[in-house]
Amino acid sequence: MRARFVDNGNGLSMHVLEAGWEGGERPMALLLHGFPEIAYSWRMVLPALAAAGYHVVAPDQRGYGRTTGWKAGYDDDLSPFFMLNLVRDIVGLVAALGRRSVAAVIGHDYGSPVAAVCALVRPDVFRSVVLMSAPFGGPPPMLPDPAAGPGMAAGLSNADLGRDLAALDRPRKHYQWYYSTRPAERDMLDCPEGVHAFLRAYFHMKSADWTANRPHPLAAWRADEMAKLPTYYVMDLDRDMPATVRPEMPGAAEIAACRWLPDEALAVYAGEYERIGFQGGLQWYRVVTGGHWARELRTFAGRAIDVPSAFIAGSSDWGIHQKPGEFEAMQNRGLADLRGVHLLDGAGHWVQQEQAERVSALLVDFLGATG
Numbered sequence: 001m002r003a004r005f006v007d008n009g010n011g012l013s014m015h016v017l018e019a020g021w022e023g024g025e026r027p028m029a030l031l032l033h034g035f036p037e038i039a040y041s042w043r044m045v046l047p048a049l050a051a052a053g054y055h056v057v058a059p060d061q062r063g064y065g066r067t068t069g070w071k072a073g074y075d076d077d078l079s080p081f082f083m084l085n086l087v088r089d090i091v092g093l094v095a096a097l098g099r100r101s102v103a104a105v106i107g108h109d110y111g112s113p114v115a116a117v118c119a120l121v122r123p124d125v126f127r128s129v130v131l132m133s134a135p136f137g138g139p140p141p142m143l144p145d146p147a148a149g150p151g152m153a154a155g156l157s158n159a160d161l162g163r164d165l166a167a168l169d170r171p172r173k174h175y176q177w178y179y180s181t182r183p184a185e186r187d188m189l190d191c192p193e194g195v196h197a198f199l200r201a202y203f204h205m206k207s208a209d210w211t212a213n214r215p216h217p218l219a220a221w222r223a224d225e226m227a228k229l230p231t232y233y234v235m236d237l238d239r240d241m242p243a244t245v246r247p248e249m250p251g252a253a254e255i256a257a258c259r260w261l262p263d264e265a266l267a268v269y270a271g272e273y274e275r276i277g278f279q280g281g282l283q284w285y286r287v288v289t290g291g292h293w294a295r296e297l298r299t300f301a302g303r304a305i306d307v308p309s310a311f312i313a314g315s316s317d318w319g320i321h322q323k324p325g326e327f328e329a330m331q332n333r334g335l336a337d338l339r340g341v342h343l344l345d346g347a348g349h350w351v352q353q354e355q356a357e358r359v360s361a362l363l364v365d366f367l368g369a370t371g
Contacts, residue, residue, distance in 0.1 A: 001017055001019045001043075001046055001047065002017070002018060002019075002021070003015065003016065003017050003018075004016060004018070005066075006059075006093060006096045006097065007096060008089055008092035008093045008096050009095060010085070010088045010089050010092040011069045011070070011080075012062060012067055012068070012069040012070065012089060012092075013067065013068045013069055014059045014060065014067045014089070014093055014096075015039065015059065015060040015065055015066035015067045015068075016039065016057050016058060016059045016060070017039045017040065017042065017043070017046060017057075017058045018046070018055065018056060018057045018058070019046040019047050019049070019050035019056050020049065020050030020051075020053070020054050020055045020056050021055050026053055026055040027053070027054055027102075027103040027367070027371055028054065028055045028056070028057065028094075028097070028099055028102040028103060029049055029054050029055075029056050029102065029103055029104045029105075029106060029363075029367065030056075030057050030058070030059075030090065030093070030094070030102055030104070030105045030106065030115075030126075031045065031046070031056065031057070031058040031106050031107075031111075032058075032059070032061060032090070032105065032106065032107040032108070032111030032112075032114050032115050033058065033061065033064070033108060033109070033110075033111050034107075034108050034109020034110035034111045034112070034133070034134070035109060035110050035281040035282075035284065035285075036199065036202070036269065036273060036281060037064075037108070037109065037269070038060050038064050038065035038268075038269065038272055039058040039060045039065060040065075040265075040268050040269070041108070041350070041352065042056075042058040043265075044352070044353065044356035044357075044360070045352050045356060045359060045363070046058060048356070048357070048360035048361075048363075049360065049363060049364065049367075052364045052367070052368075054103065054367065057093075057097065059090075059093060061086070061089065061111065061114070062080065062081065062085075062086060062089055062280070063081065063279075063280025063281050063283055063284065064272075064276075064280055064281055065272050065276070066272070070280060072277075072282075072283050074182050074185075074279060078283060078286055078287055078290070078292065081283040081284055081286075081287045082287055082292050082296055083287070083292075083293045083296050083297060084117070084121075084296050086114050086117075087114065087117050087118050087121060087122070090105065090114065090118055091118070091125060094125055100125070101124060101125050101127055102125065102126060102127065103127055103128060103367055103370075103371050104126070104128040104129065104366075104367055104370070105118045105119060105128075105129050105130075106129070106132070106363065107129075107130075107132065107134075108132040108133055108134075108351070108352055109134055109319070109349070110134070110284055111132075112131040112132055112133060112135075112136065113134060113136055115129050115131060116129060116131055116136035116305060116334075117297065119305045119307050119309070120139070120300055120303060120304075120305050121300065123305075123306060123307045126307065127307055127308075127370070128307050128308040128366070128367070128370045128371075129305060129307060129308075129309045129310075130309065130310045130311070130312060130363060130366060131309070131310075131311050131312075131330075131335075132311070132312045132313060132351055132352060132359075133312075133313045133314070133317055133349055133351060134319055135311065135320065135326045135327045135329075135330040135334070136305070136326075136334050137323075137325070137326045137327075137328075137329025137330045137333070137334040138303070138304055138305075138329060138330075138333055138334035139298060139299075139300040139301050139302070139303060140294050140297060140298055140301065141298070141301050141302075142301045156174065156177075156288050156289055156323075158221065161174065161221060161223060161226065162174060162177050164222070164223035165223045165226065165227065165237075166237055167223070168223055168224070168227055170227070171236070171237035171238070172223070172226075172227055172234045172235060172236060172237055173234070173235050173236075173237050174226065174234055174235075175232065175234070175235055176285045176288060176289055178235055178240070178241065179241075179282050179285040179286075180282070180285050180286040180289045180290075183240070184240070184241070184278070185277055185278045185279045187240035187241060187242060188240075188241060188242060188273075188278050189273075189274070189277060189278065191242035192242075193246065193249075195270045195273055195274050196266060196267065196270035197249065198241075198242045198245070199266060199269055199270055199273070200249065200250070200255065200263075200266055201242075201245040201246055201248055201249040201250075202232070202241070203261055203266070203350060204245075204248060204249070204250045204254075204258075205230070205232050205245045206232055206318075206348055206349040207260075207314075207316070207347075207348035207349065207350055207354055208314055208315075208316040208345075208346055208347050208348040208354060209250065209254070209258065209348070210248060210348065212230065213230065213316040213317070213318060213348050214316070215315075215316065215317060215318040215320055215321050216321065217321050217324070217327070217328075218321055218324040219324065220324055221324050225324065229318060229322060232244055232245060233318060233322050260353045260354045260355075260356070261350070261353060304333055304334060304335065304336040305334065305335050305336060305337075306336045306337055307337060308337045308339055308366075308369075308370040309335040309337055309338050309339065310338070310341070310342070310366050311330065311335070311338070311340070311341045311342065312342045312344070312351060312359060312362055312363075313343055313344070313347075313351055314343070314344055314346070314347025314348045314349060314350075314351040314354060314355065315343040315344060315345050315346075315347065316345075316346075316347060316348040317343075317347065317348050317349045317351065318348075318349070319349050320343070339366060339369065339370070340362075340366070344358055344359070
């Protein structure tokens with residue numbers, strides 16, 4: 001693997017990790033990370049895809065890592081983080097890499113909706129797509145769909161849901177609304193245990209190593225249903241995120257046994273977030289809760305992703321069901337050429353790290369069948 005910087009023509013000098021660049025015009029695959037990750041989260045997948053004959057590129061996305069050219073103060077303009085501009089970032093990267101198209105765009109967590117919209121709006125550039133952990137049920141309708149149930153159209157921009165969660169007997173709040181608040185970044189950067197320990201507890205609690213993760217579908221976008229999510233998704237009203245995950249901090253023996261995220265790997269994440277802060281990633285949540293992504297994507301209402309697609313997640317990942325109905329909508333209408341849905345035992349939310357070999361094998365099979 002190597003690291004370098006690429007001018008994407010959309011204002012960014014994008015820091016990328018890549019493998020398999022030698023030997024001419026190999027088919028290319030792009031890997032898009034989520035939060036709180038960076039390109040490094042693909043460290044175990046990059047060499048596997050390169051060994052299978054692909055030129056593989058993983059960028060630090062806008063607001064993350066060593067990519068520069070973005071601003072993310074809480075009072076700065078949010079529009080650079082609107083969905084279609086994030087897609088422009090990736091289209092620009094493809095062009096800067098000298099390609100007119102790529103074999104696949106593959107996204108995890110918040111990289112998943114970016115990958116999905118890349119394939120939705122530019123199928124000529126992104127010839128297939130793999131989504132991980134975060135389903136994509138298609139663009140929202142232009143007009144509310146009565147059959148979808150209360151709250152579905154508004155989703156996470158629905159302020160009534162926040163009020164209803166706060167009014168529960170055990171008052172709660174949704175993590176994306178919390179991440180949209182001004183104190184969220186300082187809560188994480190200045191937490192008493194430090195960024196490294198905070199991230200250890202956060203990654204642990206959302207993984208299959210935390211045995212309380214037993215996801216199942218939720219019936220509706222109602223506060224009583226959403227409150228069934230773990231507290232890292234629907235938090236206690238009076239707690240910040242470090243206080244939420246702190247009680248689940250793994251012990252020294254469990255940390256030493258964690259092969260998918262040893263301390264030296266976690267230190268890479270911690271070092272980057274200590275250096276640049278979290279606000280670049282948190283801007284993405286503010287765009288969602290502000291309704292901006294939904295308003296943009298209504299332009300494409302009624303369209304499905306029609307390039308070959310697949311979905312991969314951990315069977316212990318609540319991210320599959322955190323948006324009621326989305327997983328089902330993805331399979332029924334969002335992905336018109338869905339080639340497989342794979343829920344891997346032994347993985348939670350960080351599937352490409354927790355089960356890197358199995359994810360890599362699935363990707364190689366998918367790319368071989370669609371290329």
